Amino acid sequence: MDAGLNESSNSFQSNGDLSQQNWGRGWFGSAVRSWSKRLSIKQHPLEYIVLGITLTITLVFAFLIEGFATLGNLAIVAQNSTALVILSCGMAVVIITRGLDLSQISVMVAVSSVFGLLLSNGSDYSIAMLAAVFLAVILGLLNGWLIAFIEIPALLSTLATAMLIAGVCRWGFLQGEFLVLIPKSLPIIEYISTGKMIGIPVSVVIGALVLIATSLLLNKTVLGRIVYAMGDNYIAARLTGLSVRMATVWVYVFSALTACIAGIIVSSASGTVDFRIVTNGTLLFEVIMVVVLGGIRLRGGRGGVINLIIGVLLISVLRNGMTLMNLSGQVQDLVKGLVLISAIVIDNYINPRDTETDTQGDL
Amino acid sequence: MIKSLKRMAGLGIAAMMMAGVIAVPQTATAASAYEGKKVIFIPIAMGITLTEGWARRMEEQAKLHGFDFEVRDAAFNMKAMSEIFAKAINDKPDIIVAHNPTVQLLARQIRQAESKGIKVLQINLQSNQKSTAFVGANWSRIGNDVAEDIVAACGKGSGKSGKVAIVPGQLTAADSVLMNKATMAVFDKHPEITVVSNQASNWEPEKARQITATVLQQNPDLCAVFGHWGIHTIGAGNAVKDAGKADSVLVYATGGGNRLICKNIEDGVIDRYWSYNADGQGRDAGAMLRLMLQGAAPAEGEMLEVESPLIVIKKESYSPQQCWDLPAK
Numbered sequence: 001m002d003a004g005l006n007e008s009s010n011s012f013q014s015n016g017d018l019s020q021q022n023w024g025r026g027w028f029g030s031a032v033r034s035w036s037k038r039l040s041i042k043q044h045p046l047e048y049i050v051l052g053i054t055l056t057i058t059l060v061f062a063f064l065i066e067g068f069a070t071l072g073n074l075a076i077v078a079q080n081s082t083a084l085v086i087l088s089c090g091m092a093v094v095i096i097t098r099g100l101d102l103s104q105i106s107v108m109v110a111v112s113s114v115f116g117l118l119l120s121n122g123s124d125y126s127i128a129m130l131a132a133v134f135l136a137v138i139l140g141l142l143n144g145w146l147i148a149f150i151e152i153p154a155l156l157s158t159l160a161t162a163m164l165i166a167g168v169c170r171w172g173f174l175q176g177e178f179l180v181l182i183p184k185s186l187p188i189i190e191y192i193s194t195g196k197m198i199g200i201p202v203s204v205v206i207g208a209l210v211l212i213a214t215s216l217l218l219n220k221t222v223l224g225r226i227v228y229a230m231g232d233n234y235i236a237a238r239l240t241g242l243s244v245r246m247a248t249v250w251v252y253v254f255s256a257l258t259a260c261i262a263g264i265i266v267s268s269a270s271g272t273v274d275f276r277i278v279t280n281g282t283l284l285f286e287v288i289m290v291v292v293l294g295g296i297r298l299r300g301g302r303g304g305v306i307n308l309i310i311g312v313l314l315i316s317v318l319r320n321g322m323t324l325m326n327l328s329g330q331v332q333d334l335v336k337g338l339v340l341i342s343a344i345v346i347d348n349y350i351n352p353r354d355t356e357t358d359t360q361g362d363l
Numbered sequence: 364m365i366k367s368l369k370r371m372a373g374l375g376i377a378a379m380m381m382a383g384v385i386a387v388p389q390t391a392t393a394a395s396a397y398e399g400k401k402v403i404f405i406p407i408a409m410g411i412t413l414t415e416g417w418a419r420r421m422e423e424q425a426k427l428h429g430f431d432f433e434v435r436d437a438a439f440n441m442k443a444m445s446e447i448f449a450k451a452i453n454d455k456p457d458i459i460v461a462h463n464p465t466v467q468l469l470a471r472q473i474r475q476a477e478s479k480g481i482k483v484l485q486i487n488l489q490s491n492q493k494s495t496a497f498v499g500a501n502w503s504r505i506g507n508d509v510a511e512d513i514v515a516a517c518g519k520g521s522g523k524s525g526k527v528a529i530v531p532g533q534l535t536a537a538d539s540v541l542m543n544k545a546t547m548a549v550f551d552k553h554p555e556i557t558v559v560s561n562q563a564s565n566w567e568p569e570k571a572r573q574i575t576a577t578v579l580q581q582n583p584d585l586c587a588v589f590g591h592w593g594i595h596t597i598g599a600g601n602a603v604k605d606a607g608k609a610d611s612v613l614v615y616a617t618g619g620g621n622r623l624i625c626k627n628i629e630d631g632v633i634d635r636y637w638s639y640n641a642d643g644q645g646r647d648a649g650a651m652l653r654l655m656l657q658g659a660a661p662a663e664g665e666m667l668e669v670e671s672p673l674i675v676i677k678k679e680s681y682s683p684q685q686c687w688d689l690p691a692k
Contacts, residue, residue: 065581066581067580067581067582068581070580072580073577073580073581075580076576076577076580079576080573080576080577170410170438174410176409176410177410177411178408178410178411178439179411179568179594179623181597181623181626181627184601184604184630184632185630193601193605194605266569269569269572269601269605270568270569270571270572270597270598270601271568271597271598271600271601271627271632272568272569272594272597272598274567274568274569275410276439276566276567277567277569279438279439279440320577323560323562323573323574323577323578324577324578324581326559326560326561326562327562328534328562328563329534329562329563329565330534
């Protein structure tokens with residue numbers, strides 16, 4: 001059982017050339033074998049394709065756009081992608097369980113609305129943050145409970161809760177308004193939006209910490225192993241006695257918490273909580289695109305933090321380069337769509353469907 | 364004596380009135396002009412001080428004069444807005460007040476409504492399709508005036524780079540279309556002004572912030588940012604402030620001039636703001652509704668138009684009285 005779970009958690013089955021070789025026994029050999037599995041191009045063609053595209057685009061942009069290949073611009077790319085990274089962490093864990101969280105952006109806006117309203121009303125930032133975290137946990141529990149115990153498919157339940165949360169947020173918290181001003185003069189808001197830790201923007205450090213936490217959750221905890229087992233074969237995981245229901249609940253709580261952190265970072269930076277991110281924005285699609293482009297299949301059971309980084313790199317570099325090139329939003333969406341389709345088509349060509357991958361929910 | 368003189372004068376006036384020599388002042392139109400009449404207002408979304416301010420003033424007129432006024436909120440959903448408009452046409456009101464999100468979205472339906480005898484008042488954002496009336500800002504004038512101000516602040520003799528970033532809301536919205544055209548017409552006469560970026564923010568402060576932060580990184584000597592709407596320009600202004608360039612980069616915006624924006628002028632997020640005063644626009648729209656219900660009609664191929672007066676609010680001469688606010692609920 002344990003061995004089986006370990007294999008699942010690594011999520012890649014070995015048939016790469018390197019992994020077949022005998023690298024010796026012991027810790028070093030095991031580590032080499034493990035990494036050779038992880039880095040096998042045969043196992044992960046999409047990731048290599050996306051990396052290749054990213055590298056090519058980066059080189060083209062560096063050649064064409066003045067000011068692109070600078071440290072300052074790198075910091076801007078990192079800062080502008082922080083929310084995307086954090087949201088993608090939550091979404092990735094959900095997708096690895098073969099789930100989907102369509103309510104993530106609604107949760108983000110609802111939680112940051114509460115955070116902003118409390119701050120505007122003069123509450124202490126610690127109380128505002130605690131309230132935001134508490135609300136995120138409640139909303140995550142609601143999603144998890146609907147999916148795990150009421151057994152409503154994730155797609156439908158999170159779609160429903162997305163609408164419910166958006167409605168409650170607009171008419172309950174915001175009293176019909178759509179914007180909350182965040183007092184940027186508060187030291188904590190100033191620190192989150194402009195502060196630096198060892199020369200790195202605080203928001204980027206928070207993003208990195210969430211990435212590390214996600215990696216630890218997936219690779220070093222029992223919950224992480226159950227997550228992969230559920231994604232690989234939910235029925236088998238359940239029949240072997242794993243607590244899949246509770247795992248589902250915690251996974252959606254984790255997703256809601258990432259939405260909470262992303263919400264606080266975005267609202268601190270822009271000085272507003274904007275309800276229209278739910279109705280107008282394309283953020284949810286960007287989050288799913290990052291996860292899928294990075295190589296985390298919607299059918300679950302595969303992927304990790306490395307995949308997220310690959311996906312975010314491509315989207316962030318594209319977005320930054322196109323902004324510097326002064327391309328309109330519509331053209332940017334067009335290019336992002338083309339890149340996504342190209343990556344999937346190339347992946348399908350290199351990695352044709354077989355009996356394992358030709359399943360429902362496959363890309 | 365005086366009493367009897369007064370009495371005689373009163374009797375004389377009454378006699379003259381009865382003879383029709385002196386007319387008793389009448390209201391412009393009998394109440395019957397409004398009786399049973401119905402107006403439907405379809406805003407892009409309620410919950411914005413702009414639309415709330417308009418609705419409040421129009422509703423005041425409706426209550427005062429006894430016609431029916433109803434708000435049907437599209438809540439930022441463009442597809443829903445088209446459906447709401449179609450439903451409103453079916454309900455056959457006397458007037459539809461349309462707040463166009465883009466120049467084309469409701470064009471066909473406005474034509475359809477007018478052809479069915481439903482008058483359409485377009486408020487602040489025009490469509491490509493003309494209708495009976497328009498009340499709102501003159502976007503070309505604002506675009507021109509802001510551009511002239513930018514030229515004065517960033518052009519020849521200013522010692523500045525002349526670099527300008529424009530952050531429209533949506534490139535197909537009337538305000539952005541007209542302001543972009545007017546702004547570029549001014550800049551074309553001033554080759555020292557360079558527009559380094561002109562990217563729509565989809566009205567979102569966070570998107571405006573990201574665009575501005577990126578542009579500032581590439582152009583640290585940027586002279587001005589012109590956001591087409593105050594709300595999303597808050598994000599752009601915060602990007603300027605966070606980059607420590609609040610003293611060297613001027614942030615321009617336009618909008619309805621409510622307290623929320625003025626707070627941002629006080630905080631140094633926005634430097635110069637062209638306000639069309641949404642509260643005043645609401646009053647103008649209410650008056651226009653009454654005229655339309657009384658039968659006012661434009662000349663063939665024209666629209667009845669009321670252009671909103673502008674208030675220019677600058678950080679250096681700002682006073683809280685330049686802004687307005689909705690009464691507390």
